[in-house]
Amino acid sequence: MRICVVGCGAVGSLFAANLATLDDVEVWAFDLNQAHNAIMFTANAGGAHTVGSHYPRSELREMNGDELASWSNRSGTHTLAVCQAVTQLPKAKPELVTAQIHDTESDVLEIRLEGKRLIARSDGDGGKRELVIDPDYALGTPYDLRLVATEGRIDVEYNGKRIGNIAQSGTGWYFKTGSYLQSNTEKGDDANAVGKVVLYQVSVTHSG
Numbered sequence: 001m002r003i004c005v006v007g008c009g010a011v012g013s014l015f016a017a018n019l020a021t022l023d024d025v026e027v028w029a030f031d032l033n034q035a036h037n038a039i040m041f042t043a044n045a046g047g048a049h050t051v052g053s054h055y056p057r058s059e060l061r062e063m064n065g066d067e068l069a070s071w072s073n074r075s076g077t078h079t080l081a082v083c084q085a086v087t088q089l090p091k092a093k094p095e096l097v098t099a100q101i102h103d104t105e106s107d108v109l110e111i112r113l114e115g116k117r118l119i120a121r122s123d124g125d126g127g128k129r130e131l132v133i134d135p136d137y138a139l140g141t142p143y144d145l146r147l148v149a150t151e152g153r154i155d156v157e158y159n160g161k162r163i164g165n166i167a168q169s170g171t172g173w174y175f176k177t178g179s180y181l182q183s184n185t186e187k188g189d190d191a192n193a194v195g196k197v198v199l200y201q202v203s204v205t206h207s208g
Contacts, residue, residue, distance in 0.1 A: 029058040030178070038200040041179040045090050046191025049184075052106075059178030062204055069204075070104075072171040073149035076208035080175040081201070085142040086113050088196040090181070092188035096195035097180035101149060104172040109154050111145060112182070113137060120156045122166045131156055131164045142200060149173065150208075175204055 033040045047056030062069040062080075071078055084098055099111040109122045111133070118134040133156065134143070146157040152169035155162065179197040183189045 033198055038198045040087070041197045041199060042194050043096070043179045043181040044191065045181060045184050045187075045189035045193040047181075054186075055181050055184055057178065057180040059176050059180055060199075060202065061176050062174040069174040070172050071206060072169070072173065073154065074152060074169050074171070076206060077148060077150040078173070078175075079149075079205045080145075080147045080177065081203045081205075082145050082177050083142055083200040083202075084145065084177070085140055085198045085200070086137070086196070087140050087198055088194055089113065089115075089139070090183045090189040090193035090195060092193070093183035095182035096197070097182060098177065098197050099145060099147065100176040100180070101147060101154065101173055102176055103170055103174075108168065108170060108173060109147065109166065111147075114182075118143075118158075120163070120166070122154075122168055129166050131166065133158045133163050142198075147175070177202060
């Protein structure tokens with residue numbers, strides 16, 4: 001996966017080989033937690049954003065070696081498995097995205113925390129669809145999440161339990177995970193308000 005550094009006054013991306021060149025301003029967007037057993041991704045409401053988005057982010061982007069990953073759930077099985085926790089939300093609009101399936105133009109599926117509601121949401125073919133993963137998520141609680149894209153659908157699993165699936169297929173897909181804030185100063189949050197996601201484990205597998 002590629003690390004996308006967004007939200008500290010500049011927008012860009014970098015590969016693993018360039019991690020040692022980061023300066024202190026860039027490092028804050030992703031850093032080890034205090035226990036040194038996970039990486040903390042931070043996005044602030046006053047940060048920069050990419051073209052096509054109004055919100056800042058600090059994320060991992062799936063890669064295939066040095067190439068941008070791209071696949072279709074019309075064949076094979078494609079799985080993102082993460083252990084993560086949301087530890088902080090901004091106050092005015094307490095929302096962020098912790099994981100995504102994306103295509104060349106927009107998001108296909110988002111895992112979102114909106115206040116205490118952890119949900120899977122898709123705005124693709126057939127209109128808006130939503131699965132409630134956890135109606136009362138407590139900040140700081142680690143959870144295991146699996147997104148399995150196969151046979152023209154996306155299955156969502158939470159802490160080993162199958163939550164449901166969304167019937168959607170496409171091409172040019174890839175996985176993302178990290179902290180993608182869904183607020184900015186125009187939404188009433190202070191520029192220094194942050195959303196934080198701690199990532200303990202992440203794996204991506206493709207078969208078939």
